[in-house]
Amino acid sequence: xxxxxxxxxxxxxxxxxxxxxxxxxxxxxxxxxxxxxxxxxxxxxxxxxxxxxxxxxxxxxxxxxxxxxxxxxxxxxxxxxxxxxxxxxxxxxxxxxxxxxxxxxxxxxxxxxxxxxxxxxxxxxxxxxxxxxxxxxxxxxxxxxxxxxxxxxxxxxxxxxxxxxxxxxxxxxxxx
Numbered sequence: 770x771x772x773x774x775x776x777x778x779x780x781x782x783x784x785x786x787x788x789x790x791x792x793x794x795x796x797x798x799x800x801x802x803x804x805x806x807x808x809x810x811x812x813x814x815x816x817x818x819x820x821x822x823x824x825x826x827x828x829x830x831x832x833x834x835x836x837x838x839x840x841x842x843x844x845x846x847x848x849x850x851x852x853x854x855x856x857x858x859x860x861x862x863x864x865x866x867x868x869x870x871x872x873x874x875x876x877x878x879x880x881x882x883x884x885x886x887x888x889x890x891x892x893x894x895x896x897x898x899x900x901x902x903x904x905x906x907x908x909x910x911x912x913x914x915x916x917x918x919x920x921x922x923x924x925x926x927x928x929x930x931x932x933x934x935x936x937x938x939x940x941x942x943x944x945x
Contacts, residue, residue, distance in 0.1 A: 779808075780904060810903045811823040811891070811901070812900065818851070821839065821842075822839065823839075825837045831911075832882070832907060832914070832919070833918060834916060845920075845922040846923075850924040861901070862899070864930040864932060866889065868889075869885055869928040870927050871883070871926045871927075871928075872886055874922055875920060876918060876920055881913075882913065882914055884906055884907045887906070888903050890902075
């Protein structure tokens with residue numbers, strides 16, 4: 770992914786871990802991303818567009834001002850941003866690798882926080898649905914939220930995984 774040196778070190782650590790899970794990178798050193806556990810979440814991507822949150826780390830409860838387990842992550846995005854997020858998730862699923870979205874988190878009283886969200890597909894039993902592991906990495910300034918809950922996430926930029934060339938495809942030219 771171009772420009773990944775600009776991502777937060779914890780985002781880069783989980784990016785390496787996601788690539789290793791996909792078989793597209795070296796395994797990260799032991800304990801390399803352990804300290805991010807409380808900033809992780811798992812979402813399910815439903816066909817109707819909902820994104821139910823299945824797990825939500827303790828650090829995220831503090832940042833968001835409440836536990837979002839069983840809430841719909843999609844409700845935090847405006848429709849155009851949600852369409853972009855779904856496109857990123859589709860690209861991640863197709864490539865079987867993580868992608869990153871930079872967001873601005875906003876409170877009802879206008880406080881803002883910049884953050885990165887890493888999203889990587891999980892290989893789980895089909896009965897559990899289409900699940901993704903996520904990392905919400907604040908880029909500093911959590912104290913500026915002064916406990917106000919986050920109401921909206923706005924997308925600033927998307928960083929999808931590299932698209933893979935289709936396998937077994939041939940170009941056929943027919944001259945009539």
